Amino acid sequence: MSTRARVLWFAVIVVALVVGAGVYGVVEGREVRAQRAAEPEAPAAPVAEVTDGPRIVFRHTGLDNEYGTVAIVSADDPGGARAFTGVTCDRVAARAEGASCLVTDPSLAASYEVRELDAQWQPVATNALPGLPSRTRLSPDGSLVATTVFVTGHSYMSTGFSTATEVHEFGGGTRWGNLEKFQLVLDGTEADPVDRNIWGVTFVDDDTFYATVGTGGRTYLVQGSLGSRTLTSVSRDAECPALSPDGSRVAFKVDVDPGRRIVWQIAVQDLASGERTLLEEGPSGLDDQVEWLDDDTLLYGMPRADEPGVSDVWSVDTSADAAPSLLIEQAWSPTVVR
Amino acid sequence: MYISVRDRPATGEESRSGTTVTTPPVGRVVIILGVVSLLTDVSSESVSAILPLYLTLVVGLTPVAYGLIDGLYQGVSALVRLGGGWVADATDRPKWVAFLGYGLSAVARVFLLFASGAAGIAAVVTADRIGKGIRTAPRDAMISTSTPAEHLGRAFGVHRMLDTIGAALGPLIAFGILVLVPDGYSVVLVVSLAFALAGVALLGLLGPDVRSRREAAAQSGPTPPPFRWRDLTDRRLRPLLVIAGVLGLLTVGDGFIYLALLDHGGVNVSWFPLFYVGTNLAYLLLAVPVGRLADRVGRARILVVGHLALVGAYLCAVLPTSTAAATIGTLALLGTFYAATDGVIAALAGRLVPVQARTSGIAAAQTVVALARMLASAGFGLMWLLLGPATAMIVVAGLLAVAILAAASRVRLLDTAEVTP
Numbered sequence: 225m226s227t228r229a230r231v232l233w234f235a236v237i238v239v240a241l242v243v244g245a246g247v248y249g250v251v252e253g254r255e256v257r258a259q260r261a262a263e264p265e266a267p268a269a270p271v272a273e274v275t276d277g278p279r280i281v282f283r284h285t286g287l288d289n290e291y292g293t294v295a296i297v298s299a300d301d302p303g304g305a306r307a308f309t310g311v312t313c314d315r316v317a318a319r320a321e322g323a324s325c326l327v328t329d330p331s332l333a334a335s336y337e338v339r340e341l342d343a344q345w346q347p348v349a350t351n352a353l354p355g356l357p358s359r360t361r362l363s364p365d366g367s368l369v370a371t372t373v374f375v376t377g378h379s380y381m382s383t384g385f386s387t388a389t390e391v392h393e394f395g396g397g398t399r400w401g402n403l404e405k406f407q408l409v410l411d412g413t414e415a416d417p418v419d420r421n422i423w424g425v426t427f428v429d430d431d432t433f434y435a436t437v438g439t440g441g442r443t444y445l446v447q448g449s450l451g452s453r454t455l456t457s458v459s460r461d462a463e464c465p466a467l468s469p470d471g472s473r474v475a476f477k478v479d480v481d482p483g484r485r486i487v488w489q490i491a492v493q494d495l496a497s498g499e500r501t502l503l504e505e506g507p508s509g510l511d512d513q514v515e516w517l518d519d520d521t522l523l524y525g526m527p528r529a530d531e532p533g534v535s536d537v538w539s540v541d542t543s544a545d546a547a548p549s550l551l552i553e554q555a556w557s558p559t560v561v562r
Numbered sequence: 563m564y565i566s567v568r569d570r571p572a573t574g575e576e577s578r579s580g581t582t583v584t585t586p587p588v589g590r591v592v593i594i595l596g597v598v599s600l601l602t603d604v605s606s607e608s609v610s611a612i613l614p615l616y617l618t619l620v621v622g623l624t625p626v627a628y629g630l631i632d633g634l635y636q637g638v639s640a641l642v643r644l645g646g647g648w649v650a651d652a653t654d655r656p657k658w659v660a661f662l663g664y665g666l667s668a669v670a671r672v673f674l675l676f677a678s679g680a681a682g683i684a685a686v687v688t689a690d691r692i693g694k695g696i697r698t699a700p701r702d703a704m705i706s707t708s709t710p711a712e713h714l715g716r717a718f719g720v721h722r723m724l725d726t727i728g729a730a731l732g733p734l735i736a737f738g739i740l741v742l743v744p745d746g747y748s749v750v751l752v753v754s755l756a757f758a759l760a761g762v763a764l765l766g767l768l769g770p771d772v773r774s775r776r777e778a779a780a781q782s783g784p785t786p787p788p789f790r791w792r793d794l795t796d797r798r799l800r801p802l803l804v805i806a807g808v809l810g811l812l813t814v815g816d817g818f819i820y821l822a823l824l825d826h827g828g829v830n831v832s833w834f835p836l837f838y839v840g841t842n843l844a845y846l847l848l849a850v851p852v853g854r855l856a857d858r859v860g861r862a863r864i865l866v867v868g869h870l871a872l873v874g875a876y877l878c879a880v881l882p883t884s885t886a887a888a889t890i891g892t893l894a895l896l897g898t899f900y901a902a903t904d905g906v907i908a909a910l911a912g913r914l915v916p917v918q919a920r921t922s923g924i925a926a927a928q929t930v931v932a933l934a935r936m937l938a939s940a941g942f943g944l945m946w947l948l949l950g951p952a953t954a955m956i957v958v959a960g961l962l963a964v965a966i967l968a969a970a971s972r973v974r975l976l977d978t979a980e981v982t983p
Contacts, residue, residue, distance in 0.1 A: 227768075230767040230768055231767075231768065233763075233767055234763055234764060234767045234768055237759070237760065237763045237767075238760055238763070241756040241759055241760050242756070244752075244756065245752050245753045245755075245756040248749065248752045249739070249742075249743065249746070249749045249752070249753065252743060252746060252748060252749050253742065253743040253746060253749070256743055256744055256745060256746060257744075260744060328615065354824070356614050356615070374614070416947075418943055418944050418947050419943075532620045532748075533620050533745060
């Protein structure tokens with residue numbers, strides 16, 4: 225081939241690529257815009273209608289004009305009408321007193337924030353987060369906020385991952401900072417591992433909480449105290465704990481295929497006896513911090529395999545052979561207000 | 563010894579236009595390879611900028627699942643790099659080895675469009691990294707072979723400048739698309755694929771088939787012997803590997819420097835993504851001037867002295883008075899460090915081994931640097947927690963300053979040893 229022919233071929237390829245990518249972008253853009261203009265499939269209700277009794281607050285994931293906003297359904301009729309709050313969150317935790325909302329702003333340089341909202345969903349405080357939103361939880365009376373984010377790009381191996389979990393007072397005030405700075409006791413001995421990561425807080429009260437500590441390829445369920453700034457291991461192999469409403473049990477994820485692959489299943493542990501039940505028929509490969517609907521039922525979000533960006537909230541009984549059932553369609557990050 | 567580099571015949575244009583001492587234009591090979599790298603970097607950096615968001619918001623994975631597997635292939639990449647160097651030397655076909663590397667990364671982009679699940683995405687990212695490992699040394703060897711020795715620093719500077727422009731444009735293009743098309747992650751992936759394919763097409767169609775061994779034969783008579791591993795233990799290359807290794811052991815990841823800046827609390831966390839932009843900007847502005855300087859005063863000298871900029875960056879990052887000026891200063895120093903080291907070491911290594919081992923020599927130097935820096939980051943993570951950010955940074959800065967002083971005595975030796983045509 226002559227140089228001229230090569231230049232010509234290159235020009236043809238570049239034009240084809242520009243046209244191809246451009247057409248794809250325009251078509252995809254139109255499709256997304258059309259989707260985002262549509263009304264939600266689920267029937268809508270005014271917020272006041274669903275907020276007198278127990279309710280489930282979640283991120284709506286229908287590809288429509290409410291995509292990503294926080295919605296509320298009555299706990300008595302989860303599949304029924306949903307009320308939209310107009311507030312957008314990637315992760316949300318709510319109590320009657322207010323809510324914590326983790327947000328990603330992907331415009332130009334992605335930035336991450338935690339926003340605290342009052343009972344009327346009006347902003348009270350906003351703080352920057354050091355990474356990608358992962359978990360948020362409130363204490364039972366709504367006075368404390370816990371956040372977990374993924375800090376990418378600056379762990380020890382620069383390509384690995386690292387988490388940052390922080391606790392602060394709702395609306396400002398005391399900040400306990402990164403829980404990595406807390407004193408750590410693993411299996412009865414004080415430990416100071418370099419590679420520790422902490423994630424997934426669940427509060428008992430205004431001082432005590434449970435969380436996950438990861439180090440040396442293992443995970444631990446730890447009990448923490450804000451007052452004494454300590455984390456003490458309770459048992460091994462437990463991620464993202466959630467405390468039951470009566471405070472007697474914790475539900476968490478366990479990796480049932482340790483090694484390179486991660487396959488999470490839900491387990492429930494009785495705190496008094498230490499007895500652990502694996503939900504064998506439960507969801508496999510879930511990747512969410514579970515939430516208790518009541519003392520015998522768990523909630524969690526699962527992305528749809530065939531529809532990117534859309535997920536559903538499922539519920540499952542805490543017995544070993546219980547089968548999960550679809551509770552709320554087009555929903556993510558469920559949180560229960562009692 | 564080989565012929566003196568100053569005796570190389572000047573090109574026709576140069577002797578015609580040359581009234582006084584004019585610098586010849588940067589070679590076509592360098593520009594083409596630079597544009598190939600620019601296109602490829604736009605492709606890879608646009609994806610890396612959105613990958614964490616894409617994984618968590620769309621695919622529904624947490625980066626844990628992804629990060630665990632991600633840590634494994636650092637070592638693989640180093641081995642692949644040496645392998646790529648060896649094949650390029652053994653066949654004397656660096657262009658086609660580089661083409662294979664670029665092609666592999668482009669194919670990986672196609673699969674990324676359809677990958678779901680942690681394992682699939684990790685496999686695609688691994689293929690991309692392997693492609694990068696394969697292509698780097700052969701491409702640098704092509705630049706080295708097609709440039710007269712006295713302008714090597716500038717040639718690598720031009721290449722790295724184009725490369726870094728691509729790295730800076732990638733995230734801008736990605737986030738620009740996300741602004742235009744809400745949640746348009748698949749559009750970013752398709753655009754990224756288009757850039758990767760354009761890079762591969764440019765190299766394949768217009769990249770010259772530079773053949774170091776054959777060209778050496780055409781210029782100075784006898785064909786150089788085929789590559790042997792023994793060539794890598796060349797007396798002239800060894801001190802460079804030692805110096806690069808020792809300095810690399812004291813080069814902690816950029817992430818730590820950025821973290822130290824944030825640790826003061828003086829800089830808002832939301833500025834974090836701009837740290838990369840700032841460093842890249844300094845790098846692309848300085849790559850050519852520093853490369854030219856290296857041609858004048860000696861490349862080994864610039865390589866070693868350039869590490870002083872890193873010492874400066876360490877110290878600047880932990881200055882007790884944290885201000886915008888200290889932040890900008892840190893990023894500028896970090897960019898200067900890259901300008902003085904990344905291309906310069908390839909320029910140097912390619913000329914410290916016999917011509918038949920050029921790609922392997924460059925690959926060896928780059929592998930030593932990569933492995934040393936990995937160890938440095940792992941070790942520094944420990945120091946960071948034991949001593950605290952500020953003390954740890956100051957200790958490393960002190961050690962690095964001592965290492966620079968020690969290496970400085972070897973600089974003259976390296977700069978005069980560099981005679982392979």
